[in-house]
Amino acid sequence: MRDVAALARVSLKTVSRVVNREPGVSPALTARVERAAHQLDFVPDLTASSLRRADRQSATIGLLLKNIANPFSASLYRAVEDVARARGVVAFAGSLDEDADRERDLAGLFAARRVDGLIVVPAGKDQSYLQKEQQAGLPIVFVDRPPSFLDADAVLTDNREGARVGVRHLLRFGHRRVAYLGDLLTITTARERHDGYLDALAGARLTADPDLVRDDLHTSDEAESAALELMGGALPPTAIFASQNLVTIGAIRALRRLGLQHRVALVGFDDFLLADLLEPAVTVVAQDPATIGRVAAETLFRRLDGDRSPASTVIVPTRLIPRGTGEIPPPA
Amino acid sequence: MRDVAALARVSLKTVSRVVNREPGVSPALTARVERAAHQLDFVPDLTASSLRRADRQSATIGLLLKNIANPFSASLYRAVEDVARARGVVAFAGSLDEDADRERDLAGLFAARRVDGLIVVPAGKDQSYLQKEQQAGLPIVFVDRPPSFLDADAVLTDNREGARVGVRHLLRFGHRRVAYLGDLLTITTARERHDGYLDALAGARLTADPDLVRDDLHTSDEAESAALELMGGALPPTAIFASQNLVTIGAIRALRRLGLQHRVALVGFDDFLLADLLEPAVTVVAQDPATIGRVAAETLFRRLDGDRSPASTVIVPTRLIPRGTGEIPPPA
DNA sequence: TTGAAAGCGCTAACAA
DNA sequence: TTGTTAGCGCTTTCAA
Numbered sequence A, B: 001m002r003d004v005a006a007l008a009r010v011s012l013k014t015v016s017r018v019v020n021r022e023p024g025v026s027p028a029l030t031a032r033v034e035r036a037a038h039q040l041d042f043v044p045d046l047t048a049s050s051l052r053r054a055d056r057q058s059a060t061i062g063l064l065l066k067n068i069a070n071p072f073s074a075s076l077y078r079a080v081e082d083v084a085r086a087r088g089v090v091a092f093a094g095s096l097d098e099d100a101d102r103e104r105d106l107a108g109l110f111a112a113r114r115v116d117g118l119i120v121v122p123a124g125k126d127q128s129y130l131q132k133e134q135q136a137g138l139p140i141v142f143v144d145r146p147p148s149f150l151d152a153d154a155v156l157t158d159n160r161e162g163a164r165v166g167v168r169h170l171l172r173f174g175h176r177r178v179a180y181l182g183d184l185l186t187i188t189t190a191r192e193r194h195d196g197y198l199d200a201l202a203g204a205r206l207t208a209d210p211d212l213v214r215d216d217l218h219t220s221d222e223a224e225s226a227a228l229e230l231m232g233g234a235l236p237p238t239a240i241f242a243s244q245n246l247v248t249i250g251a252i253r254a255l256r257r258l259g260l261q262h263r264v265a266l267v268g269f270d271d272f273l274l275a276d277l278l279e280p281a282v283t284v285v286a287q288d289p290a291t292i293g294r295v296a297a298e299t300l301f302r303r304l305d306g307d308r309s310p311a312s313t314v315i316v317p318t319r320l321i322p323r324g325t326g327e328i329p330p331p332a
Numbered sequence C: 001t002t003g004a005a006a007g008c009g010c011t012a013a014c015a016a
Numbered sequence D: 001t002t003g004t005t006a007g008c009g010c011t012t013t014c015a016a
Helices: A002-008 A012-019 A027-039 A046-052 A071-085 A100-112 A128-135 A159-172 A188-203 A220-231 A245-257 A289-304 B002-008 B012-019 B027-039 B046-052 B071-085 B100-112 B128-135 B159-172 B188-203 B220-231 B245-257 B289-304
Strands: A060-065 A090-095 A117-120 A140-143 A153-157 A178-181 A239-242 A265-269 A283-286 A313-316 A319-321 B060-065 B090-095 B117-120 B140-143 B153-157 B178-181 B239-242 B265-269 B283-286 B313-316 B319-321
Touching: A002 A012, A002 A027, A012 A027, A046 B046, A060 A071, A060 A100, A071 A090, A071 A289, A071 B071, A071 B090, A090 A100, A090 B071, A090 B100, A100 A117, A100 A128, A100 B090, A117 A128, A117 A289, A128 A140, A140 A289, A153 A159, A153 A289, A159 A178, A159 A188, A159 A239, A159 A265, A159 A283, A159 A319, A178 A188, A178 A220, A178 A245, A220 A239, A220 A245, A239 A245, A245 A265, A289 A313, B002 B012, B002 B027, B012 B027, B060 B071, B060 B100, B071 B090, B071 B289, B090 B100, B100 B117, B100 B128, B117 B128, B117 B289, B128 B140, B140 B289, B153 B159, B153 B289, B159 B178, B159 B188, B159 B239, B159 B265, B159 B283, B159 B319, B178 B188, B178 B220, B178 B245, B220 B239, B220 B245, B239 B245, B245 B265, B289 B313
Parallel strands: A060 A090, A060 A117, A117 A140, A140 A153, A153 A313, A178 A239, A239 A265, A265 A283, B060 B090, B060 B117, B117 B140, B140 B153, B153 B313, B178 B239, B239 B265, B265 B283
Antiparallel strands: A090 B090, A283 A319, B283 B319
16 A cells, blocks of 8 residues: 555555545546556555454454355355345354354454454354453354353244144144154254154144154264164154254155155155155255345344344244155055 | 553563463463453454564465355365364355356455465456466465466366266267257356267267257256257157256256156266155266365465465366166167 | 564544 | 544564
8 A cells, every 4th residue: 555655646545545435535646546556456455454444344254154064054154145245244154063162263263353243053052152252342143043141133943833833744644653853952953843843742632652752863874773763663653753954864765765755754844955856755844044144144234233222033934845755644 | 462461561572472372481471461361351363463474374265166055165165164274274255156257356355355365166267367466475276167367276177077977878878869968158167068078979989969969058947948848859869968966957857747767867967965865866977076175275275385386287086976867778 | 581662554533 | 635643453673
């Protein structure tokens, strides 16, 4: 910038004004400065600018995701990116892999880079470590899972209701023995979906058969084994509710291996690519990561724009998509 | 930092030394400074640090991707993240959506934030605009598509050879009328795959029937329509080679609608989730985004570590995965 | 081993 | 309308 000023024979401040399109610079000087800047391939240093600037904004936000390689996280990121782009804000992202330490570390790395805000899909059970940043004025929006020991905005899926609707769908077709395959109970959303399953049973005056409930399945393989075991039991289920993507796919593999994919009903929580092209097509309770991401980003920017209202929680509804597996009736 | 110094009753420089773990500070002072830092919830400002620091490194890199929501981009990001994480480097990412203007804009935004390096899946046809940054010392690694009008490192898929192998696989089963469904010819990789298709035909002393070749298909829907048209022709193909994910899926939908999914052979370029669970399972030429991302990141960091050797191009091989659709023979 | 002074590239506040 | 001076939070250089 100094070089530009020298070449244009003006002061530093004039260059700054031209670069930032501040009013009150004569057209002649503006042109001279722009020519000089172009000639020197001048790229203004936003980090230096934000250091000095009164608002200290860096036009940068941070995203803590489960795993950027999984479709839910990737859609979320894209939705946030689209909102951010409109404001010239760029985003850092990092994967947590359900690791609470990694969550703290990455939050620290982002904070040290002076991001303007944080969007967090929390991995750990305690977000109070973020309290000091929050009090220092860093807006934080939680996504998919609510924060613990911290009062902050959140955008969540209606997990309990979604699971309830999914299981009720099965019950309506006459199923009475509906199995539940769930993720790690340490994950809030998994617990909520489990509860939704129980709600639906209770709504039909049924109680859960412990032999038909399997929690703590975190991979497709674990889910497949669990489903195989379940179907090999004395009184196998006539329908399965799978609480998560990978679990659903494990259940499909198990049913295929047993040749039961057209006999045993299945509803999965969370939609996945090509679910409609499978045979039979898979009925799911779909989440809406694009909406969740958009709302989260909008909430964050509203805070950055000065909104000081109490922390809000937005619940994004799910949608049941009947495609085939969920509409298989129980054997006569 | 000033506050920490005041509280610990030492100079600014001593705090700086402790924070950066520079040697030569007495244990007594180190402890005092650490206590003060902790007490004040001090988070060092990396942007200010990098501004003053001799090497000017920000421990930040930028990624320009096709679309972070698509699985290829997401896997790439994750692979890069894993390499970067080991060095305490975090990454910005942005989606280009095949928009050359967006590519320039985002590269500019990242440059203005003084990233240490750039990994680029180029959207535009000319990357010479990056020359000045490169000459100013910014390492840039291209991924998936080579740079144009710029000499830089690149990590690419062997598109032409991959397509050749895929089409040859079909020819070996006796097919003579193999259709080609391709993406926009403006995309380098699409053109290379097209050429690989022609190579394979030539290798079998066949010439392409123009009626069986459809380029410029960019969405699943376009591909589906094209495939339907193709199959409705006077002399329909007995096999299809699809040059890309979405095109493959469009072709599958078309074949399903016609009830031909078990009759017409299909090989797709680029693997996708659940390809093995479809009926019939889909044979693909798989790319390896995780390896590509890892190699790209390693190349970038080698440059950051001072490697000044001439620009390199790494070709990552593809792998044919026979699953079913590619092994359907032509009708007798 | 510790610290004082200068300055990275930029903008705020004020002056001319 | 333009410029000067100070200083954002940190590290470098050099001196004590």
